[in-house]
Amino acid sequence: MLHIEPKILDKVNEWLTPTFDADTQEKVNHMISGNPKELKESFYKNLEFGTGGMRGIMGVGNNRINKYTLGKNTQGLSNYLKQSFPNEQVKVAIAYDCRHNSKTFGKVVADVFSANGIEVFLFEDLRPTPELSFALKHLNCHCGIVLTASHNPPEYNGYKVYWQDGGQLVPPQDGEIIEEINSLNYSDIKFESNADLIRYIGKDVDDVFIDASVKNGSFDTSKEAKANLNIVFTSLHGTSITAIPETLKRAGYTNVNIVEKQAEPNGDFPTVESPNPEEPEALKMATDLAEKINADIVIGTDPDCDRLGIAVRDLDGKMTLLNGNQTMVVMTDFLLKQWKKDDKLNGNQFIGSTIVSTPMLSALADAYETELKIGLTGFKWIAKMIKDFPDLDFIGGGEESFGYMVGDFVRDKDAVTSTLLACEIAAQAKANGSSFYEVLIQLYVEHGFYKERLISLTKKGIEGSEEIKQMMIDARENPLKEVNGEKVVLIEDYKLSVAKNLQNSEETVLDVPKSNVLIYYTENGSKIALRPSGTEPKIKFYISVNTTLDNVSDFSKTDKLLESKIDAILKDMNI
Secondary structure (H helix, E strand, C coil): CCCCCHHHHHHHHHCCCCCCCHHHHHHHHHHHHHCHHHHHHHHCCCCCCECCEEEEEECCCCCCECHHHHHHHHHHHHHHHHHHCCCCCCEEEEEECCCCCHHHHHHHHHHHHHHCCCEEEEECCCCCHHHHHHHHHHCCCCEEEEECCCCCCCCEEEEEEEECCCCECCCCHHHHHHHHHHCCCHHHCCCCCCHHHEEEECHHHHHHHHHHHHHHHCCCCCHHHHHHCCEEEECCCCHHHHCHHHHHHHHCCCCEEECHHHCCCCCCCCCCCCCCCCCHHHHHHHHHHHHHHCCCEEEEECCCCCEEEEEEECCCCCEEECCHHHHHHHHHHHHHHHHHHCCCCCCCEEEEEECCCCCHHHHHHHHCCCEEEEECCCHHHHHHHHHHCCCCEEEEEEECCCEEEECCCCCCCCHHHHHHHHHHHHHHHHHCCCCHHHHHHHHHHHHCEEEEEEEEEECCHHHHHHHHHHHHHHHHHCCCCEECCEEEEEEEECCCCEEEECCCCCEEECCCCCCCCEEEEECCCCEEEEEECCCCCEEEEEEEEEECCCCHHHHHHHHHHHHHHHHHHHHHCCC
16 A cells, blocks of 8 residues: 555545535545555645646545535635625626536536625536636626636546636736635535526527627628538537537538537547547548548537637648647738728737747738737736737737637637638638638748647656656756757746846846746747646647748748758757
8 A cells, every 4th residue: 555645644534524525535435445546646735726727637635626626716716706896796607518527516616606695697508618708798797617627538627717807817816816715624615505696597698609709700701702611610529519500600601511420518528539629630530521521621629619620621632730820820810911901900909929839920910010919828818918908909819729819809719709710711712712721821931931849748647747847947957058950049937037048148037927938949040848738747848940931832842841850859859
């Protein structure tokens, strides 16, 4: 039997008190007698808020998602809300996705809020995450909760918190709320619901949200162009089936082919290894259908419908999954063109992105003489930009991990409106004798060919967490001086908030919140970022290289050149 540290045993013993129900106590006892390793994993730390809220494996223990950890979060949040809005009737909105227990957890969270005298708007069934962000503002709520674990494996669930502006929690509120939560005991949770304060919402909000999505994602595409675009769509067993088909229909797209075997919401995600639209395997059923019916574009969304993967036909007519950077570049350029065409670019606009996303957004911003604001990883930082600069118009923005936001009617990445935007781009391109893919290549000719690759190393459990921690320590203590024969000229350390120019040894302060990210820049414009994931047991390496592209006919040759360069960088770094 594994040795259990005294501090872990203290936590275990707490969960064997009458504060916890008999079923929970029985499961804890079962782990004590039969699975001490799982016992340690379940209790060795408290689940923490990361870049996308709190995510974890479902089960008993303070390092697991369950009614008590969610209840404690909600109790702390209730206390904080009542302190923040002392003379108001506090209102919250709650949504949940297709995962196991999400509906049950949603009701638990609603019960705790109502027990604290807070009015609750609870969606009657699963809904997309962006609809929660929209509903929160639409219903004048103070706060919103989504029960989701995005694209994590089936055993996970999670808890995202949104504030009045419709964006996710950011400093200082997140720290203050965590402090409030940590000050509580599990016995402080009020689980007894006040049914009079819980109101169920559904189609009434759906209709307004879908209409707003159509308004914000439509751009003068002709009826003929829409009818001529052959679309394949998959919800990957998630929530987007409740909104995207209807949004496309109301926008005038008549040729939408749904992958029926993946249309039924299912927390087991039975037809995919991972419901992650970043992975080509997840969209295989959709791309197979596309080949069968000669579709122009494939769109797949993650379970909570805030991210989307897009596959389009390449120059050889083969269905190819674009990465998040490529999609973001095409979408942002399209929006900038629309604003310019409408004579709305006057210097009071901005686009948004993140520190690990493609540097090509800077080239686009320069070309349109529009400001680019860059924040930390996670869409909450892009939402914060909108909040912090109310005098500026937000055009659109995204991040490399397949998230995009069109305008600010929703304050989080939004696969509903972004799906419509992708179809608008594809439909207009096809009507003009081009394609989504050719639009991308033309942008490389105009602004430079930027190519990115993401490498994720999974390190599970306590040992994995320590290994990731040590890798970042080693990278800081022994920084790279050279990568693949190119001198490193600048190192940005977001944990220390310092950027060091290695050519003149000058240091400047990075004026963003601290984050465990390290970025190297080389003399030839290559960029390598190291970042532990905030929501998964992974360390991520983001590689970006670039060169000029003189014309479209040179694309394949130049693409291979950049692929080889990335391979060489990874080999040089032993990744």
